[in-house]
Structure formats: C-alpha cells, structure tokens
Amino acid sequence: DSKLDRMVLAACRCCGLEQICFSCTERRVLCQLNLSQGLDSSHGVPMEFINIREQCAKVHRDEPAEATRNAIDAVASGVARAMGPLPESQDERPVEGSVLILGAGLRGLAAAKAVKAQGYSVALISGSRPDGFKEQQDQEHQESRDALVKSLEAQGIHAMPWPRDLALDGSPGSFVAMAKTGSQANRIKAGALIIDLGEQAGEIPPSAGDITEDSFLGRILARGTNPESIAGAGSSGLRGVTIRETAGIFIMPPDEEETASERITKGSASAARAAAYLRRSVVSPRGTAVDIDARRCRGCGECAAVCSFIELKGRDNGPAYACVDKALCLGCGACVARCPTGAIGQAVQSYEQLASTLEALLGKYTGAVGAK
Numbered sequence: 319d320s321k322l323d324r325m326v327l328a329a330c331r332c333c334g335l336e337q338i339c340f341s342c343t344e345r346r347v348l349c350q351l352n353l354s355q356g357l358d359s360s361h362g363v364p365m366e367f368i369n370i371r372e373q374c375a376k377v378h379r380d381e382p383a384e385a386t387r388n389a390i391d392a393v394a395s396g397v398a399r400a401m402g403p404l405p406e407s408q409d410e411r412p413v414e415g416s417v418l419i420l421g422a423g424l425r426g427l428a429a430a431k432a433v434k435a436q437g438y439s440v441a442l443i444s445g446s447r448p449d450g451f452k453e454q455q456d457q458e459h460q461e462s463r464d465a466l467v468k469s470l471e472a473q474g475i476h477a478m479p480w481p482r483d484l485a486l487d488g489s490p491g492s493f494v495a496m497a498k499t500g501s502q503a504n505r506i507k508a509g510a511l512i513i514d515l516g517e518q519a520g521e522i523p524p525s526a527g528d529i530t531e532d533s534f535l536g537r538i539l540a541r542g543t544n545p546e547s548i549a550g551a552g553s554s555g556l557r558g559v560t561i562r563e564t565a566g567i568f569i570m571p572p573d574e575e576e577t578a579s580e581r582i583t584k585g586s587a588s589a590a591r592a593a594a595y596l597r598r599s600v601v602s603p604r605g606t607a608v609d610i611d612a613r614r615c616r617g618c619g620e621c622a623a624v625c626s627f628i629e630l631k632g633r634d635n636g637p638a639y640a641c642v643d644k645a646l647c648l649g650c651g652a653c654v655a656r657c658p659t660g661a662i663g664q665a666v667q668s669y670e671q672l673a674s675t676l677e678a679l680l681g682k683y684t685g686a687v688g689a690k
Contacts, residue, residue, distance in 0.1 A: 324400045328393050330371035366396040391679055398678035399671045409553030409601040411645060413491035413566070414509030415439065417592050421514025422477040422577055423571050424459065427466035429512050429592075434473055436593040441506045442470070443484075443497065444477035459578040464584075478504070486511075486535035489563050490645040491601045510566040510592040513538070514585075516573075537626040538567065565646050566595050566626075606649025606664060608642065614661035615639040621653035621662060628653060 330349060360439070370389045378385035417433045419426050422444030426679070430440045481504075483495035488494040488507075495506040568588045576584070595601075610621075610628075617638035622628045627646040630638040641662070642653075654662045 325365040326368065326393065326396045326400050327365060328368040328370045328389065328396070331370060344347050348385075366400045368392045368396045372478050385489050386510040387492050389497055395675040395678040400672050402668065402674065409600045411489065411491045411599055413596055413599055414439065414493075414507055415596055416508050417510045417512060417589075417596070418493065418495055418506055418508035418513070419443070419512045421508040421516060421570075423514055423516045424463055424466070424581035424586070425516065425585035426512070427463065427470065427477075428582040429514075429589040430470055430475060431466060432586045432589030433469070433512075433592060434475060436589070436596075438593065440475055441508065442475060442477045443481070444479060456578070462578045462582060473545075484535065485533060486538075489643050490567075493566075510568065512568045512570070512588050512592055514570045516570070532629075534627075534629060537629075538569070566592070566601070568592055601645055603644035604647065604649045606651075607644040607647035608649070608651070608662050609659045610642060610652060611638040611663070612641065614659050616659055618658065620656045620658060624652045 353405075368389075370392060374385045374389040374392060378388065416439040418427075418441045419430050420443050421428075422442055426442065430442045433440050467477075478497065479499065481499045481600075483496070483498040485496045486493060487496065491509050493508045493511055495508065497504045497506060546588055570584055570588055617630055617640065619630055619640070621640050622630055625642070627648075628640050628642045631641055632638050649664070651664060651667060654664060655666065
C-alpha cells in the first residue's frame with residue numbers, strides 16, 4: 319500500500335536478503351531466512367542493511383550514548399546509499415523440467431529414482447567401473463544397487479556410459495550437455511544438474527573423459543573435488559545452499575565413510591533440492607550479481623581463479639576478457655576485490671554508493687538528512 323521502492327533496515331545483518339557469503343554465521347543465515355519470510359510483500363525492493371549490533375552496540379558495550387550516536391550515523395549512511403539509482407530489473411528465465419545426473423553410484427541412482435517419482439524426466443550418465451568393482455562393495459551396497467537399477471529400468475531409465483567427450487553449455491534453468499561416444503553425439507537438455515563426485519566407487523572416472531580443466535564443467539568438477547580451492551570454503555554447507563538458488567547445480571562430494579543407506583539418503587536429498595528448484599518454473603539473477611565491463615577487462619584471469627562461474631573469452635583482436643552468466647553469480651563479491659582494473663562491480667556495492675556512505679559519515683551528504 320505504501321508503494322515503497324527502497325528500504326533501510328537497522329538490524330544484526332550486514333548483507334542483502336539474496337546474499338550469503340563466506341563470512342556469514344549460522345545466526346546471520348537464520349536472520350536472513352526470517353527476514354525473507356517476513357518481507358515477502360517487499361520482494362524486489364532494494365534494501366540496505368545497517369549492522370547496528372556488531373558495528374555499534376557491541377563495539378560500545380559500556381558506552382550507550384556513543385553506541386546511539388554511531389547507530390544514527392550508520393543509519394544516515396544507509397539512507398544515503400539507498401538514495402542512489404535503482405538496480406536494473408532482472409529478466410526471468412524459464413526452467414526446463416528435466417535433470418541430468420552425472421554418476422550412477424548409489425547416490426546417483428537414488429537421485430534418479432526420486433527425481434522420476436516427482437514427475438520430471440531424467441538423464442543418467444554412469445562412470446566406468448574399475449576392475450573388481452563388485453568385490454570392493456559389501457552385500458548391502460550391491461543389493462541396494464541392483465534394486466535401484468531394476469526399478470529404474472522398469473521405468474525406462476538406463477544409465478548411459480561415460481562419453482568420450484562431455485561438454486556443458488547453456489545457462490541456469492536451460493543447460494545443454496553434449497555427450498559424444500564414438501561417432502554418436504547426444505544432446506541432453508536439463509533444467510538442473512546433479513553431480514556425484516564419488517570417484518572412489520567408480521561413479522565418475524578420475525580423468526572424467528576428455529573434459530578440459532578450463533571448461534565450465536571442468537571447473538565445477540575441479541572445485542567440487544578440491545573444496546579448499548573455493549574462496550571461503552570453510553562453510554561448505556552454506557556453499558551448497560547458495561548454489562541451488564540460481565544455478566541449479568547440486569554437487570555431492572565423495573565420502574568413503576558413508577554406508578549404503580546413507581548414500582541413498584543423500585541421493586534422495588539432492589533430488590528433493592533439484593525438484594524444488596524445478597518447481598519454480600522460472601529463475602532470475604540475484605540482485606547482488608556482478609557486472610563485468612569487457613572494455614576495462616585486460617583478461618588477467620584473477621577473477622576466474624576465485625570463481626568457477628567466470629570464464630575468459632577471446633576477442634577477434636586484443637586480449638581475452640572475463641564474463642559471467644548473472645544467473646550463476648552468487649554475489650559474494652570475491653571477484654570484485656580480486657580485479658586489479660576495477661572492471662567488475664556490483665549494483666549494491668558501487669563506487670557511488672561507497673562515496674555517498676563516506677560523505678554521510680563525514681557529514682557532507684545533504685541527501686541523507688533531507689530523506690529522514
């Protein structure tokens with residue numbers, strides 16, 4: 319009813335509603351979820367958060383007057399930031415009602431069965447089994463696997479062998495996988511992707527066919543296999559939560575200690591997350607997604623080193639440049655800090671906003687006073 323187009327909220331929260339970064343704690347994530355549920359009517363309205371707890375009350379725990387003064391200055395700076403230009407509206411993209419599963423171990427098979435039960439089509443690609451594979455597994459594992467295979471085959475789902483070449487293209491909600499085996503090439507469309515990185519059980523070959531490390535799928539597989547290479551990988555659980563919202567990529571890391579029942583449970587859980595993603599029907603980039611100015615980019619690759627979703631593209635003449643699909647961007651800002659030329663920016667962290675924040679804190683910004 320109030321037709322708000324901007325909001326400023328002073329609370330124990332430092333990031334926007336759509337952002338979860340590596341510094342977020344469990345309490346901040348809970349705060350975000352509660353705010354998202356309570357502010358559904360304001361969805362799409364840019365919101366500035368002022369962290370008055372950690373930056374004011376906690377710092378001046380024994381000085382309430384000083385804490386109040388700092389909180390007033392911080393809120394004024396938030397108003398100054400909110401008075402900037404509104405971010406561009408994000409286009410919605412349709413989501414395909416199908417899932418591609420890489421890896422036909424227990425988790426991959428369980429995921430395929432659960433996805434099919436939700437009414438979505440499934441494409442399943444199996445890794446090559448090493449010699450003696452059956453002997454490596456206990457009776458429970460083998461019996462569970464045989465039961466899952468039999469159930470899937472009864473529904474017309476057969477695992478394709480790992481192809482000679484496998485490339486992933488397209489965008490979130492509409493991925494396209496090209497699988498080449500011999501002289502045949504299969505084009506698989508999928509709205510979501512489930513990857514089982516259980517190399518130790520033979521689900522995906524360590525070599526992963528001829529997938530190059532600099533390809534999109536190669537970078538995802540490399541980061542999933544070595545989570546320490548991900549910026550802020552200390553909270554792998556948070557990474558899984560954030561990746562599903564726009565990308566539709568669900569990674570199951572390897573775990574040699576899992577029992578057969580635990581693997582089936584994890585596969586079913588990944589299928590549930592993928593189904594929830596597909597039910598949205600449309601996906602749009604986050605409001606915190608970055609913009610890359612190709613004219614200012616010199617193609618150094620620093621941003622691609624910290625983000626699996628950034629890739630370098632060649633020019634007809636001149637050096638390569640970095641680019642990213644906004645629907646894949648998590649909005650963490652790691653690439654912004656890494657870029658040496660300032661070619662990467664965020665609408666929620668623009669230089670104009672930073673300047674207006676400093677001016678408000680220094681008492682030189684009149685717009686914030688007039689907006690109170």
